[in-house]
Amino acid sequence: xxxxxxxxxxxxxxxxxxxxxxxxxxxxxxxxxxxxxxxxxxxxxxxxxxxxxxxxxxxxxxxxxxxxxxxxxxxxxxxxxxxxxxxxxxxxxxxxxxxxxxxxxxxxxxxxxxxxxxxx
Amino acid sequence: xxxxxxxxxxxxxxxxxxxxxxxxxxxxxxxxxxxxxxxxxxxxxxxxxxxxxxxxxxxxxxxxxxxxxxxxxxxxxxxxxxxxxxxxxxxxxxxxxxxxxxxxxxxxxxxxxxxxxxxx
DNA sequence: ACTGAATATATCGGCTGCCGATATATTCTG
DNA sequence: CAGAATATATCGGCAGCCGATATATTCAGT
Numbered sequence: 556x557x558x559x560x561x562x563x564x565x566x567x568x569x570x571x572x573x574x575x576x577x578x579x580x581x582x583x584x585x586x587x588x589x590x591x592x593x594x595x596x597x598x599x600x601x602x603x604x605x606x607x608x609x610x611x612x613x614x615x616x617x618x619x620x621x622x623x624x625x626x627x628x629x630x631x632x633x634x635x636x637x638x639x640x641x642x643x644x645x646x647x648x649x650x651x652x653x654x655x656x657x658x659x660x661x662x663x664x665x666x667x668x669x670x671x672x673x674x675x
Numbered sequence: 676x677x678x679x680x681x682x683x684x685x686x687x688x689x690x691x692x693x694x695x696x697x698x699x700x701x702x703x704x705x706x707x708x709x710x711x712x713x714x715x716x717x718x719x720x721x722x723x724x725x726x727x728x729x730x731x732x733x734x735x736x737x738x739x740x741x742x743x744x745x746x747x748x749x750x751x752x753x754x755x756x757x758x759x760x761x762x763x764x765x766x767x768x769x770x771x772x773x774x775x776x777x778x779x780x781x782x783x784x785x786x787x788x789x790x791x792x793x794x795x
Numbered sequence: 796a797c798t799g800a801a802t803a804t805a806t807c808g809g810c811t812g813c814c815g816a817t818a819t820a821t822t823c824t825g
Numbered sequence: 826c827a828g829a830a831t832a833t834a835t836c837g838g839c840a841g842c843c844g845a846t847a848t849a850t851t852c853a854g855t
Contacts, residue, residue, distance in 0.1 A: 557811095557812070557813085558678075558813095559812085559813070561765065561769070562765070564769070565765070565768055565769040565772055566772075568769060568772035568773050568775070568776045569772045569775040569776040570776065573832080573833095574832070574833070574834095575830095575831060575832050575833080576832095584768050584772075585764070585765065585768070586764075588761060588764075589765075592813070592814050592815075593814085593815090593832095593833095593834090594813070594814045594815060594816080594834095594835085594836090595812080595813050595814060597833085597834060597835080598812070598813080599812090599813090602811095602812085617831095617832095618821080618822065618831090619820085619821050619822070620820080620821060620822080620831060620832050620833080621820095621832065621833065622831095622832075622833095623832090623833080627776075632773065632776075635769055635773065636769075636770075636773055638769070639765075639766040639767075639769035639770050639773075640766070641708060642762045642763075642765060642766040642769075643762075643763060643766040643767070643770075644705070644706075644708075645681065645682070645685070645705065645709075645759075645762060646759040646760070646762040646763040646766065647759075647763070648685055648704050648705070649681070649684070649685040649688060649755055649756075649758070649759035649762075650756075650759050650763075652685055652686075652688035652689045652704075653688050653752065653755065653756055653759075655688070655689040656688045656689040656690065656747070656752075677840095677841070677842085678842095679841080679842070693803080693804095694803070694804070694805095695801095695802060695803050695804080696803095712842070712843050712844075713803095713804090713805090713843085713844090714805095714806085714807090714842070714843045714844065714845080715841080715842050715843060716805095717804085717805060717806080718840095718841070718842080719841085719842090722840095722841085737802095737803095738802090738850075738851065739849085739850050739851070740802060740803050740804080740849080740850060740851080741803070741804065741849095742802095742803075742804095743803090743804080796855105797854105797855085798853100798854085798855085799852100799853090799854085799855105800851100800852085800853080800854100801850100801851080801852080801853095802849100802850080802851075802852095803848100803849085803850085803851105804847100804848080804849085805846100805847080805848090806845105806846085806847080807844105807845085807846085807847105808843105808844095808845090809842105809843090809844090809845105810841105810842090810843090810844105811840105811841090811842080811843100812839105812840090812841085812842100813838105813839090813840080813841100814837105814838090814839090814840105815836105815837095815838090815839105816835105816836085816837090816838105817834100817835080817836085817837105818833100818834080818835080818836105819832100819833080819834085820831100820832085820833085821830105821831080821832085822829100822830080822831075822832105823828100823829085823830075823831095824827100824828085824829075824830095825826100825827085825828085825829100
């Protein structure tokens with residue numbers, strides 16, 4: 556699963572949203588760190604739909620503008636959960652190894668004086 | 676940062692390793708979940724070197740076979756730490772939203788046994 | 796002695812996927 | 826009336842992953 560797909564699924568995890576709403580939601584939930592681009596979105600949406608992870612929930616016309624809402628399927632929910640698990644495990648493994656690298660004696664991998672503070 | 680790059684950095688976080696060793700290490704540390712391919716590795720290694728996140732540590736000839744060891748730079752360590760932080764945050768956000776989606780009343784996004792059959 | 800697997804390096808082409816640019820249309824703000 | 830925001834969608838370039846391929850040595854099995 557790509558990063559973009561993961562964040563789209565995450566944005567849809569609590570409630571159905573439309574494309575533009577997903578864009579804003581991803582930016583918000585990641586605190587501005589992840590910027591999902593418009594050009595990326597629809598490709599991801601199509602792929603996730605083809606994979607059965609999301610479905611078109613409904614179409615609304617709000618103030619003259621079409622809103623196409625998507626929601627997670629059961630499979631999408633499961634996939635997101637599994638991916639979140641993998642990511643947490645990966646992040647945890649990385650942190651642990653950073654700590655191991657620091658305490659290791661022999662040939663410390665470029666651990667300078669200014670580093671310790673930033674890595675906690 | 677791509678997934679492949681992240682896992683290469685993670686594999687190098689505790690001590691310097693050579694290409695083939697990284698391959699095996701990534702598979703091991705991810706419990707077989709991540710399979711870094713040979714064709715992917717050297718491109719990643721080149722890119723990480725160009726970005727200054729890793730450097731060639733040394734070259735050894737062990738039993739007639741060349742071993743090219745890489746290690747993290749300070750910048751690489753910082754980048755890995757930051758990426759691990761982002762991943763943990765993303766995983767956490769996803770988990771939280773999954774929980775929110777489940778407890779939410781009105782239009783539950785495909786949660787529960789009753790919906791399971793009908794959603795496709 | 797020979798074969799195949801493992802170890803170890805590296806390259807190349809195809810395919811997938813991200814993103815900037817672009818297009819269209821309505822509403823709201825200045 | 827112009828520009829920004831909302832909202833959709835497509836297209837082409839480029840980056841990056843991966844299977845296939847090439848080369849060379851060591852080790853285990855027959």
